[in-house]
Amino acid sequence: MGNVFVFDHPLIQHKLTYIRDVKTGTKEFRELVDEVAMLMAFEITRDLPLQDVEVNTPVTTANAKVLSGKKIGLVPILRAGLGMVDGVRKLIPAAKVGHVGLYRDPKTLKPVEYYVKLPSDIHERELIVIDPMLATGGSANDAIEALKKRGAKHIRLMCLVAAPEGVELIKKEHPDVDIYLAALDERLDEHGYIVPGLGDAGDRLFGTK
Numbered sequence: 001m002g003n004v005f006v007f008d009h010p011l012i013q014h015k016l017t018y019i020r021d022v023k024t025g026t027k028e029f030r031e032l033v034d035e036v037a038m039l040m041a042f043e044i045t046r047d048l049p050l051q052d053v054e055v056n057t058p059v060t061t062a063n064a065k066v067l068s069g070k071k072i073g074l075v076p077i078l079r080a081g082l083g084m085v086d087g088v089r090k091l092i093p094a095a096k097v098g099h100v101g102l103y104r105d106p107k108t109l110k111p112v113e114y115y116v117k118l119p120s121d122i123h124e125r126e127l128i129v130i131d132p133m134l135a136t137g138g139s140a141n142d143a144i145e146a147l148k149k150r151g152a153k154h155i156r157l158m159c160l161v162a163a164p165e166g167v168e169l170i171k172k173e174h175p176d177v178d179i180y181l182a183a184l185d186e187r188l189d190e191h192g193y194i195v196p197g198l199g200d201a202g203d204r205l206f207g208t209k
């Protein structure tokens with residue numbers, strides 16, 4: 001069964017509070033999401049493999065370590081996932097970036113796919129699907145399916161805020177996928193919004209409401 005990690009780091013929790021705050025405007029919201037994404041990437045990359053190297057310091061030769069070159073791919077779900085990509089790329093600049101475009105139909109709450117563009121070697125990359133919101137889980141579920149259909153083998157899911165319904169769906173449909181969150185909230189409301197949540201992540205990031 002996929003593991004669920006909720007990051008309780010004080011900096012992540014502090015910044016998430018201001019992300020949730022209805023008084024936080026677009027500029028600050030975007031900056032905070034970027035910062036939290038970077039902090040989450042720090043935690044998510046904890047298990048990246050290292051290899052031994054020797055390095056010449058100004059004093060002597062040291063036995064040291066470098067990343068062993070595991071290939072990483074970031075896959076933001078458009079639009080809102082874009083708000084987290086740059087933060088992650090600050091720590092993993094060599095990662096390639098694919099895009100999956102989905103919007104959730106406001107009546108049916110079902111995701112509608114409108115764009116998929118991925119690196120050609122996704123089958124050999126560790127992929128991190130990125131979306132601030134995991135609500136019903138339909139969008140993340142479809143994005144993960146779109147990746148698997150095209151040969152992806154190793155997938156993780158990174159979200160800011162999740163509802164229990166979304167987590168359960170991903171655990172059931174994709175037990176191989178670990179989920180990384182800044183918060184696991186209480187429930188969904190009648191419109192499929194996460195409660196207490198942070199509202200519509202895409203609209204708050206891009207100022208479209």
Ligand SMILES: O=P(O)(O)OC[C@H]1O[C@H](OP(=O)(O)OP(=O)(O)O)[C@H](O)[C@@H]1O
Nearest residue numbers: 078079080103104135136137138139202
């Ligand atoms: O778990 P779900 O119930 O599928 O809901 C979550 C999805 O809804 C939001 O996207 P939205 O449809 O608002 O598109 P946007 O990012 O373009 O605003 C959010 O960014 C997720 O992709």
Ligand SMILES: O=c1cc[nH]c(=O)[nH]1
Nearest residue numbers: 135193194199200201
């Ligand atoms: O709470 C929610 C649910 C879906 N999408 C959002 O942006 N927010």
Ligand SMILES: [Mg+2]
Nearest residue numbers: 200201202203
């Ligand atoms: Mg939206």
